[in-house]
Amino acid sequence: MPLVSEIILNNPLDFKEIYDISAPLNTVPAYPGDRPYFREWMARLDEGNDYSLSAIAFCSHAGTHLDFPSHLLKSGRCQEQYSLKRFIIPAEVISVPGEGPILPSSLQGCKIDKGQALLFKTGNSKKRLMHQVAFSEDFVSLSLGLAQLCVVMGVSLVGIDYLSVDKYGDDSLPVHGTLLENDVLILEGIDLAAVPSGRYSLICLPLSIKDAEASPVRAILVR
Numbered sequence: 001m002p003l004v005s006e007i008i009l010n011n012p013l014d015f016k017e018i019y020d021i022s023a024p025l026n027t028v029p030a031y032p033g034d035r036p037y038f039r040e041w042m043a044r045l046d047e048g049n050d051y052s053l054s055a056i057a058f059c060s061h062a063g064t065h066l067d068f069p070s071h072l073l074k075s076g077r078c079q080e081q082y083s084l085k086r087f088i089i090p091a092e093v094i095s096v097p098g099e100g101p102i103l104p105s106s107l108q109g110c111k112i113d114k115g116q117a118l119l120f121k122t123g124n125s126k127k128r129l130m131h132q133v134a135f136s137e138d139f140v141s142l143s144l145g146l147a148q149l150c151v152v153m154g155v156s157l158v159g160i161d162y163l164s165v166d167k168y169g170d171d172s173l174p175v176h177g178t179l180l181e182n183d184v185l186i187l188e189g190i191d192l193a194a195v196p197s198g199r200y201s202l203i204c205l206p207l208s209i210k211d212a213e214a215s216p217v218r219a220i221l222v223r
């Protein structure tokens with residue numbers, strides 16, 4: 001008898017490619033000031049207990065996560081005010097060279113449909129920044145001009161491969177503000193190192209936490 005997991009491997013939905021773009025929570029950096037991921041073993045089989053059991057604590061912005069408008073806006077929408085359809089959408093992965101903030105010109109020649117996601121693959125993925133516990137201040141972020149263009153084009157979600165769409169040290173968070181004020185969700189902390197540029201379906205489901213202003217997700221791309 002084959003294991004159930006073997007049956008599933010051969011199987012049904014027939015995606016040719018599936019990419020996990022989430023970073024393991026155990027080894028992600030925490031944004032300065034955030035509470036780092038923490039796990040405590042309550043019981044362990046290898047210590048003679050009858051079962052293994054652990055308790056886990058993390059910031060709502062830990063690792064690969066979604067930001068909702070209520071992160072910055074008093075009357076902004078939070079997690080449960082979105083239909084699950086918002087988290088299962090077409091997405092374009094766009095490779096961006098260089099170290100500076102991503103400019104509007106990065107969208108040149110890219111066909112963008114209203115309601116889709118844009119995920120930016122930068123040097124952050126190449127440097128594997130989401131797999132290093134030490135926080136890097138020197139990461140590629142979005143320019144304000146690009147955020148404004150995303151709003152104009154009706155993009156529903158913008159993703160970046162490190163912990164913020166805003167440049168480190170700019171506490172006025174202009175890029176966050178522009179996107180969230182216009183109901184564009186922000187997916188931060190993705191890892192696109194193994195993902196070729198191009199068109200996919202994005203699935204990134206937040207945890208079911210009432211009033212959540214952000215939530216870790218398991219994000220995948222399929223096609």
Ligand SMILES: [Zn+2]
Nearest residue numbers: 061067188214
């Ligand atoms: Zn965040």
